[in-house]
Amino acid sequence: MSLSSLSSLSFFRSLRSNNRQFAVVGLGRFGRAVCMTLHHLGYEVLGVDSDERRVAQALSDEIASHALQIDTTDPSALREAGLYEFDTVIVAIGNYVQESVITTLNLKEGKVPHVVAKASSEIHGKLLKRVGADHVVYPEHEMGCELARSLTRPGVLERFELDPDHSIVEVVVPAEFDGKTITELDLRKRYGLNLLAVCRNDQFEINPSPITRLQKGSLMVVIGDNRGIDQLPV
Template sequence: MNFFHNLRADLKNRQFAVIGLGRFGRAVAATLYQQGYDVLCVDSDNAKVDQVLSDRIAAHARQLDSTQPTALREAGIFEQDTVIVAIGNYVQESIITTLNVKEGGVRHVVAKASSEIHMKLLLKVGADHVVFPEHETGCALARSLTKPGILDRFELDPEHSIVEVIIPEHFAGKTIAELRLRSNYGLNVLAVSQDGKFEINPSPSKQLEKGAAIVVIGSNTCINRLPI
């Protein structure tokens, strides 16, 4: 089973709402729904709401004006565990909606930004996490081209990540203790693959096998120093 699947398992019973049903919002809603989560979708465009229901990518969908707190409350938005504000191209509506959702008591609010200034404003009004898809896609592409040994990545914050990487060739046959990853690279080992499964918190005497994978945590600067 994938290490990162286990890492996110505690979210399984949470309820999500997606506000804004453009390409990004639809993709988020569809992915969450396909994974078995309860998803409520809303948009000011009734045609988009009808399309979501027709395509069966959400449990519930409603047409409303998200800049109106009363409409959000009546729709049950404030009762959701996580709300994704996916109104990236309409800055004013995005900011007002994010503010409304936070003031409504939603614990975790994720908002989509269309620019760096937009991102700063969303953080100012209380967004817990801001995504900048175009920027992040570009960074991910660059990393995949320059670090093809990275199989998966979970960003803890802009400076630190957990990554799953193919064990570098000259690491093979050596133990974790011999590699001294903490002192040499500033990284801590979380797991090592073993016959298609992950061994969590492996022993320092664990010998790394060629072609297997290792999961480490640390700063992005240190991760970039790995010979992969």
């Protein structure tokens, strides 16, 4: 596992389970989606943008608990708006690199513990990391990869990337595996994969017995090399 993936996992582990407040800077499509999802999940969300129309729209659409128009490149404006008091701030400014980087720098210098920043390119991401972003996301890139995989590997329902080469995936059990036990399949030897769970009666059984027989069309969760995952029968 790469150092970057270990850093990402450490970041998510560091988020406190009782954290109920988030701030989202930038209310474009990505920022609105983050606000809406967090708000609907019951979290306290502050939406922030320099565009008064976007702030008004966020309030009108009720996608955030509160929304403010401020210049996030101004540290004093961030302080007055209370952004430094949030445990987690998502910088959703993707198309304005300078504004994104300066905002991220201001938040980290303001001692915000967790800053997640959206990057529009690899260079943008490196700059965000350099100024202290705890986690950088590339939503366009990730969605493109996910679409390509869903088109070419329809049996893979969900995927969590540990790093560029390893993933945890939820897979539909292929017909070739029907009626065979976990021992007989020997996924580790054939594909370099470890089976974490199988779905039986709509419930996942974690660490199933080696004599468990798989049924086609049911679900299993495996972890391992992406090349092995791609070699699984359809």
